[in-house]
Structures are given as structure tokens and as C-alpha cells.
Amino acid sequence: RCFPRVLYISLPSGGCRLIQGVTSSTGDVYHQYLSLDLTLPGQQVYPNTAYEFGVSAVNPDKPATPNYWGIVLRKSLLEVADASRTLEGYQLTDYHLVVQTILASSTYPAVVNYVKITVTFERELAAGTIGHLTILAPSSTRVLCAQFKDLSGGGSSKARLPLSATIGKYGTHSCQLSYSLTVHMEPTLPIPANTYLLQLGILNPRIRAAKDFWTIELLPVVGDSTARTNETANSSEEYVSSWRTAKALLSIQVSGFGVSDPFTGPEIAPILVSGCKASSFPGIAALASLM
DSSP: OOSSOOEESSSOOOEEEEEEEEOGGGTTOEEEEEEEEOOOTTOOOOTTOOOOEEOOOOOOSSOOSSOEEEEEEEOTTOOEEEEEEEEEOOOOOOOOEEEOOOEESOOOTTSEEEEEEEEEESSOBOTTSOOEEEEEOOTTOEEEEEEEEEOGGGGOTTTSOOBOSSSBTTBSEEOSSTTEEEEEBOTTSOBOSEEEEEEEEEEOOSSOOSSOEEEEEEEOOOOSSOEEEEOSTTOOEEEEOSTTTOOOSEEEEEEOOOOOOOOOOOOOOOOOOOOOOOOSSHHHHHHHHHO
8 A cells, every 4th residue: 555655765766556456467366556656856776786665555364375476667658677576475473463663762873772662462372382582673783682671561570571581691582693682482481461661772873774674573482402393294394403593483674763963953143132221012122122
């Protein structure tokens, strides 16, 4: 959908049109698709350059078959330039996870910042459903792993996430990358339906990231030892060495907060105040003081 908005992250912005109907590539399947017109003058799309954009969509009520997204590139006269690009779609989940917009304590560049992330599980998850929760910041952000806190319920131990203190390098959590943090769930305890407030200490980048998005991922229950699981009907096997290499069960992105210098408005010239005698009419007195 074009509403509420289209995110032109690195792609030149332009217009958006919602089109509904049947296309030759899907047979008799009726669906909706968007047409993005790159209309801004002076902004071109260059070859061998990665561009990123986001569109709004409503999830279907059941898994789609086939599950893929297609991209068709057209020239100014609507001739097809390339129509061979297809992207695998995402899988629907029922974890009922909601991630709200993150809140930063400072947007000043290159300073220590405390970011609060609010995550909500709208239903209770049984023990062993998920094993880890990973937070990925923009790659130019540095996470201060020792500065993580679970502030849920004002710091009450009963309101916090059920975390394990035996897996992480810092007890309940680890930092695999300089811009990531993973909290480790206790696999024997359920995750109650609740809203949780997580605080991360970070070092803001010097300039705003080109891809200013934060990613929240849910990982399966895996330990630090190698595990083998049978997955498909043809007996193919997947080897998972640890949570560091496990495939995410769910991945959600939220917009970042950006960085900038403090705002300063235009300099206002001082007004000379006259020392004339006040008049009985306020309007005349104000006029006389400006002359």
C-alpha cells in the first residue's frame, strides 16, 4: 500500500500508485501491487549500486502459495527493462510480538546514549518456544554490552524477562557483534504476556547511518554445543553450532532515531528600546518605542 507511506531509504523518491488486478505472471490470481515512479529531477538510478526502500503491506490471513515478491523495472515509456527479479517472501508467525518505536536519551553525535526498546508479547509463550532475543543496531553504532538493563515493571524481578544467567558472556546477555546484543531466555520457563522495557547503552555514530533501522530477532532454543535437527521430508539435516549461527524465527525492523547537532535558529537582531515618556494609550507607547 502507498498509505501510510513509502520509505525511500536509499532509492530516489517519487510517486506511488496502488494497482489491483491480475497479471500474466500469476495466472488467474487477483492481487494488489504498487507502481513507484522515480520522478525527482537530478536523481538517477545507477548500475551496480544497492538501493533500499520499504512499502506498507497487510499480512494475509494464511500463508501465501507461492510466497514470493516480484520486481519489474520499466523505462519512461513503460517498456519492461527487467522482470526476472523475484524475492522469497517472509513466513507468517503467531508469536504476537509487538516492537514499539525506540526512545533515545541523546541524539548528539559520538556520545554515550541510552536507548530504550519496548517489546510486547500479547500472549504467553510456552517454555522452550524461543531461546534468545537479538537486538541489531545500525552497523555504525557501538553497543556497550555491560550497560544493558531490563527495566520492566520499574525493575521488578517478577516483571522482567525470564533470562538465563549461565549462557551469556555478561551473564544474561552477550554481544556477538559490535552493534548487536543478545539476551538469553531461560528455556525451562514460559514468557508471560507482558510489555518489557529494555535499555541499551550505546555510542552514537558521528553521522546518521545510511540504513537507520534497528532489528529485533527471535532465535530458537540452542546451546553452545553442536545440535542436529531433521527438517524436511527428504531427510536433509541442518547443523546449528550455537545461537550465533541459528536462523531467526522472526525478524522485525523499526526506524532509528538519527543523530544531529543541537538545533540553532537564526540570530535575531536586538530591538532598541526608547526612553520616551509613556503614553496613556498602550498602542501609541509601543509605536513610539520602536521609532
